[in-house]
Amino acid sequence: MRILIAGFLHETNTFAQRPADYENFVNGEGFPALRRGEELFELAAVNIPLGGFIKAMDERSHELIPVLWCAASPSAPVTSRAFELLVGEITQGCRDHAPDAVYLDLHGAMVTDDYDDAEGEVLRRVRSIVGPDVPIVVSLDLHANMSSTMFEIADAMTAYRTYPHVDMAETGKRSVELLERLHRGEELHCAWRRIPFLIPINAGSTNLEPARGIYATLDGPLTDGYDLSFGAGFPAADIPDCSPVVWGYGPDAQRLDAFVDELAARVARHEGDFVPELLSPDGAMQRASELLASGTRPIVIADTQDNPGAGGEATTTGMLRSLLKHNIAKSVLGAICDPTVAAHAHEVGVGATMTARFPGSPYSGDAPLEHEFTVAELSDGYCRFDGPMMHGNELHLGPSALLLSREVGVVVTTRKAQIMDRNQFAMVGVSPEAQNVVVVKSSVHFRGDFQPIAGAVLVAQAPGPMAANPADLSWTRLAEGVRVGPLGQEFHRSVELSGS
Ligand SMILES: [Zn+2]
Numbered sequence: 001m002r003i004l005i006a007g008f009l010h011e012t013n014t015f016a017q018r019p020a021d022y023e024n025f026v027n028g029e030g031f032p033a034l035r036r037g038e039e040l041f042e043l044a045a046v047n048i049p050l051g052g053f054i055k056a057m058d059e060r061s062h063e064l065i066p067v068l069w070c071a072a073s074p075s076a077p078v079t080s081r082a083f084e085l086l087v088g089e090i091t092q093g094c095r096d097h098a099p100d101a102v103y104l105d106l107h108g109a110m111v112t113d114d115y116d117d118a119e120g121e122v123l124r125r126v127r128s129i130v131g132p133d134v135p136i137v138v139s140l141d142l143h144a145n146m147s148s149t150m151f152e153i154a155d156a157m158t159a160y161r162t163y164p165h166v167d168m169a170e171t172g173k174r175s176v177e178l179l180e181r182l183h184r185g186e187e188l189h190c191a192w193r194r195i196p197f198l199i200p201i202n203a204g205s206t207n208l209e210p211a212r213g214i215y216a217t218l219d220g221p222l223t224d225g226y227d228l229s230f231g232a233g234f235p236a237a238d239i240p241d242c243s244p245v246v247w248g249y250g251p252d253a254q255r256l257d258a259f260v261d262e263l264a265a266r267v268a269r270h271e272g273d274f275v276p277e278l279l280s281p282d283g284a285m286q287r288a289s290e291l292l293a294s295g296t297r298p299i300v301i302a303d304t305q306d307n308p309g310a311g312g313e314a315t316t317t318g319m320l321r322s323l324l325k326h327n328i329a330k331s332v333l334g335a336i337c338d339p340t341v342a343a344h345a346h347e348v349g350v351g352a353t354m355t356a357r358f359p360g361s362p363y364s365g366d367a368p369l370e371h372e373f374t375v376a377e378l379s380d381g382y383c384r385f386d387g388p389m390m391h392g393n394e395l396h397l398g399p400s401a402l403l404l405s406r407e408v409g410v411v412v413t414t415r416k417a418q419i420m421d422r423n424q425f426a427m428v429g430v431s432p433e434a435q436n437v438v439v440v441k442s443s444v445h446f447r448g449d450f451q452p453i454a455g456a457v458l459v460a461q462a463p464g465p466m467a468a469n470p471a472d473l474s475w476t477r478l479a480e481g482v483r484v485g486p487l488g489q490e491f492h493r494s495v496e497l498s499g500s
Pocket of ligand 1: 142143164165
């Protein structure tokens with residue numbers, strides 16, 4: 001097979017403020033930077049779907065036609081300019097090479113200025129060029145908001161089965177297998193069911209029940225030959241397709257239907273279990289003090305509502321304020337994105353004191369924070385992930401610093417990135433294992449590298465754009481009847497939701 005490979009990923013939080021423009025995809029932010037042509041092969045060792053797809057080719061004789069791979073941090077919708085430029089490169093590749101098959105590494109929850117269902121539009125354009133007979137297989141993020149258009153156009157789609165997404169490369173490998181089955185002429189039926197309630201992101205972690213148990217049922221001897229997915233949805237996209245979906249592909253339509261029905265029923269049975277325990281910033285610090293007193297450490301606290309991996313800008317100050325107030329020995333927060341403060345730290349140098357002025361975010365309840373710190377360490381902001389989440393990924397966060405005030409440290413970077421790997425602290429000389437309290441701007445992905453070293457993990461709700469409880473968002477365009485949380489209120493366009 002001559003397989004065209006391309007990737008274009010974005011998770012869109014329609015409630016966030018900054019859009020994703022072309023330059024955000026060029027830099028990649030928390031993801032690898034944009035690659036074209038042969039450069040895609042540089043990503044073979046990175047734990048992303050494209051990496052797994054390329055690696056699986058080592059023992060196969062297919063020819064790969066690499067076109068483009070790019071991703072940007074979750075944010076407000078993708079600009080028309082970025083979408084047209086980037087999809088344009090993929091469709092031009094399809095025109096130039098007339099491939100036998102197409103593999104696309106997509107997210108599934110991209111919204112643009114023009115399209116609610118951006119993946120559906122990518123697929124529509126690719127299909128219109130390659131024609132009806134060329135198989136198109138897609139790997140997707142577990143947080144995809146699936147559309148009927150995607151199911152109509154793609155020949156097969158398979159999603160990650162872990163959150164933190166430590167199986168991205170494995171999902172790419174599964175895509176190869178689906179593509180080979182289609183190429184051999186096997187007919188794969190498709191079945192899908194929408195789940196009528198939004199799942200709060202912190203509750204969807206596969207480190208926890210009920211998600212762990214549900215995902216464990218996707219792959220077993222009984223379902224051999226059937227590829228099943230449970231897309232938990234991304235519950236911060238105000239579009240009609242925002243909801244979890246279960247789906248699958250397989251050789252026997254009746255058996256497939258039964259598998260997908262059973263999966264949907266299992267998710268429905270656990271609706272009331274998808275509720276995360278959320279603490280206030282001070283509540284989290286209080287709980288941390290109690291745990292430390294009983295010898296449990298380090299305590300890792302997710303500053304979930306400012307997660308740059310879900311639409312946050314890594315600028316909110318709620319958790320830092322709480323850390324400074326409680327002043328627990330050996331506590332640290334990573335990472336606030338503030339180019340001005342980072343540059344100032346580099347100007348004055350290690351050992352100097354400086355006043356940092358963090359402006360905060362425009363979100364209700366957040367506020368500016370001005371405080372005097374000592375510059376404890378400087379860094380050029382380069383780090384490479386050694387943990388399981390996106391293992392091998394390289395970040396270039398620009399001039400960065402560790403600032404200290406009495407017992408409290410804060411990592412400041414020039415570019416934003418969700419905390420997913422302990423090396424994001426190590427780059428400024430901090431060993432998370434040696435801390436008592438580690439606050440991370442992340443919702444769940446940090447668990448990949450931090451859960452193994454954590455005495456306890458807590459989730460705190462400081463003001464920020466990524467609502468830990470979807471019922472806190474002002475929905476206007478959801479599908480009729482979708483519940484805005486587990487066992488929550490139903491959305492109806494004619495009725496104003498009263499909030500949580
Ligand atoms: Zn995801």
